[in-house]
Amino acid sequence: MSSALLSPIRLRNGLVARNRVWLAPLTNQQSHDDGVLSTAEQRWLERRAEGGFGVVETCAAHVSQDGQGFDGQLGVWGDHQLPRLRELAAAIAQAGALGLVQLYHGGVRSPSRLTGRRPWSASSFTEAGRPEFEVPRAADVSDIEAAIDAFDQAARRTAAAGFHGVELHGAHGYLLGQFLSSTMNQRTDEWGGSFANRARLIRTIARRVRAATPADFLVGARISPEDFGYARGLDLDESLQLAAWLAEDGVDFLHVSLWDSKKNTAKRPDQHPVPLFRAALPKHVPLVVAGNIWTRAEAEAELERGADFVALGKVAILNPDWPLRAADPSYQPERGPLTPAQLHDLAISDVFVDYLRRFKTIVRDA
Ligand SMILES: Cc1cc2nc3c(=O)[nH]c(=O)nc-3n(C[C@H](O)[C@H](O)[C@H](O)COP(=O)(O)O)c2cc1C
Numbered sequence: 499m500s501s502a503l504l505s506p507i508r509l510r511n512g513l514v515a516r517n518r519v520w521l522a523p524l525t526n527q528q529s530h531d532d533g534v535l536s537t538a539e540q541r542w543l544e545r546r547a548e549g550g551f552g553v554v555e556t557c558a559a560h561v562s563q564d565g566q567g568f569d570g571q572l573g574v575w576g577d578h579q580l581p582r583l584r585e586l587a588a589a590i591a592q593a594g595a596l597g598l599v600q601l602y603h604g605g606v607r608s609p610s611r612l613t614g615r616r617p618w619s620a621s622s623f624t625e626a627g628r629p630e631f632e633v634p635r636a637a638d639v640s641d642i643e644a645a646i647d648a649f650d651q652a653a654r655r656t657a658a659a660g661f662h663g664v665e666l667h668g669a670h671g672y673l674l675g676q677f678l679s680s681t682m683n684q685r686t687d688e689w690g691g692s693f694a695n696r697a698r699l700i701r702t703i704a705r706r707v708r709a710a711t712p713a714d715f716l717v718g719a720r721i722s723p724e725d726f727g728y729a730r731g732l733d734l735d736e737s738l739q740l741a742a743w744l745a746e747d748g749v750d751f752l753h754v755s756l757w758d759s760k761k762n763t764a765k766r767p768d769q770h771p772v773p774l775f776r777a778a779l780p781k782h783v784p785l786v787v788a789g790n791i792w793t794r795a796e797a798e799a800e801l802e803r804g805a806d807f808v809a810l811g812k813v814a815i816l817n818p819d820w821p822l823r824a825a826d827p828s829y830q831p832e833r834g835p836l837t838p839a840q841l842h843d844l845a846i847s848d849v850f851v852d853y854l855r856r857f858k859t860i861v862r863d864a
Pocket residue numbers: 522523524525526556557558600667669670720755756757788789790791809810811812813854857
């Protein structure tokens with residue numbers, strides 16, 4: 499049975515994804531301490547490209563040393579990282595997928611333990627009930643300019659490595675999300691206050707990166723539409739406005755991270771976010787949706803709501819061949835948990851298994 503989900507889609511800049519199934523960005527902590535891609539991390543991604551994903555996106559990759567948020571995080575901040583990035587881009591393309599790097603700065607979520615520096619954010623603020631929380635210093639304008647420059651340089655590096663594009667990580671309450679937030683951003687200069695000012699950082703970066711990279715290179719953004727986890731101080735209507743602004747700024751796609759795509763919005767419980775974001779965006783800007791999508795029927799339901807791509811996270815960890823196997827409408831993906839040995843067979847190394855232990859539904863010990 500033919501399915502829009504598994505049919506190709508041509509993007510505005512002429513690139514074609516072979517289907518609408520996208521590997522969600524997944525932190526896996528497998529890079530070397532200097533941010534250089536490891537063989538294990540390459541294998542994890544390459545295996546999903548071989549399994550038929552139309553788009554394969556890396557984990558959140560830090561654009562500057564002061565923006566590192568995780569142990570073993572992939573880096574795109576130095577030219578020493580280029581040779582291995584080139585090999586990954588080539589491997590993903592060779593397997594027929596479009597390859598993207600997710601560009602990230604952690605802001606307050608970049609601990610001094612990793613960066614050797616006190617974290618910084620839009621403002622200084624505290625978070626109750628988190629003993630590990632380090633109070634950030636408020637950015638001065640040179641920090642902001644350095645971050646814009648770091649995203650710009652990282653995008654150029656990604657293009658030079660041969661990837662098809664980048665995604666700016668504006669979701670989940672990291673640096674770009676901290677500036678968007680009405681609670682974490684208490685600035686009174688042009689980078690805070692009104693939503694136009696709070697959106698200035700991600701919009702400036704989107705425009706800079708768009709201008710710095712070739713026209714056939716995809717520049718997209720991921721956002722959290724409403725509060726969840728570390729993402730705080732967000733408002734649905736502001737997020738819809740942001741979608742329209744980013745489209746004006748030239749983004750090639752918008753990725754909304756929903757955590758549970760079956761849920762309606764918190765602000766308007768009778769409305770689902772996908773049609774709202776679809777309506778906020780011009781037709782030529784594809785909408786990517788992630789959040790607890792497991793089956794082909796669930797993926798198709800998101801396309802019917804107006805999404806152009808579905809991004810798969812946990813199900814893609816457990817089912818590297820999901821897109822190939824979903825050609826069979828009766829396909830029932832593995833739901834886990836699996837043992838470390840079973841995960842190894844799916845190109846998940848011990849390091850990644852250890853990180854995944856926090857998700858009890860993915861790893862079980864024999
Ligand atoms: C192990 C793990 C690592 C993740 N790492 C990232 C990341 O680096 N960047 C990001 O934007 N989201 C990250 N996410 C969120 C996923 O991209 C996705 O939006 C979320 O897991 C919901 O989709 P799912 O239910 O299909 O897993 C991560 C999620 C998991 C489970």
